[in-house]
Amino acid sequence: MKKIISFDMDGTLFDKNFDDLLWFTEMPKLYSKKHKISFEGARRKCLEEYDKESKFSTRWYDIKHWLSHFQLDHPWEKIVGDLKHTVNIYDDAIPALKSLGKKYRLVLLSTATRDFINLKMGVENISKYFCKIYSTTTDLGASGKSKMVYRKLMSVLNVKPEQLVHVGDDEDFDFKIPRKMGITAYLLDRKRKGKKGEFVVHSLKELEEKLL
Numbered sequence: 001m002k003k004i005i006s007f008d009m010d011g012t013l014f015d016k017n018f019d020d021l022l023w024f025t026e027m028p029k030l031y032s033k034k035h036k037i038s039f040e041g042a043r044r045k046c047l048e049e050y051d052k053e054s055k056f057s058t059r060w061y062d063i064k065h066w067l068s069h070f071q072l073d074h075p076w077e078k079i080v081g082d083l084k085h086t087v088n089i090y091d092d093a094i095p096a097l098k099s100l101g102k103k104y105r106l107v108l109l110s111t112a113t114r115d116f117i118n119l120k121m122g123v124e125n126i127s128k129y130f131c132k133i134y135s136t137t138t139d140l141g142a143s144g145k146s147k148m149v150y151r152k153l154m155s156v157l158n159v160k161p162e163q164l165v166h167v168g169d170d171e172d173f174d175f176k177i178p179r180k181m182g183i184t185a186y187l188l189d190r191k192r193k194g195k196k197g198e199f200v201v202h203s204l205k206e207l208e209e210k211l212l
Contacts, residue, residue, distance in 0.1 A: 008168025096204035
């Protein structure tokens, strides 16, 4: 019997507007001002450096690392605070959490750093719906959702693969990897990119309908 549903965060509960603005607009703006080059030139430089740092490194997700790397003496708290208003929760997120939380224990499993998770979990006090919240980078020392991460998650939750459901928008981290481990995983294809199958959903409302 299923006991726990594990949710990804960005692209699943929240859109990626905040993250896109941070990495692709605000960081290049600061770089442009500091190093006295055009915004477009700064943006290209930032993208080049992001690409050099493997996304399988925990530093790839860390704003403090990038501020240091780019020699930007700007408080990360101010950058994040100034962008807080751009954090958008999907309309179907809270209704789904309320509904599913009546039958299952809910867990958040995100590759975002704890700083970003705390920011987003404060939106509409969404953290109250979760019994546990984990950052793979901050809490588990892993950049992505590998088999090791899912093993650790099941260990701390004291559940077997068949007792866990996971949902997220990344086909590898949120779908293929957990399914290979015997976890019931759902791929959330909000943009309807043509993914098909019994375990593909296009909204959290669809997930509700499958699990309740």
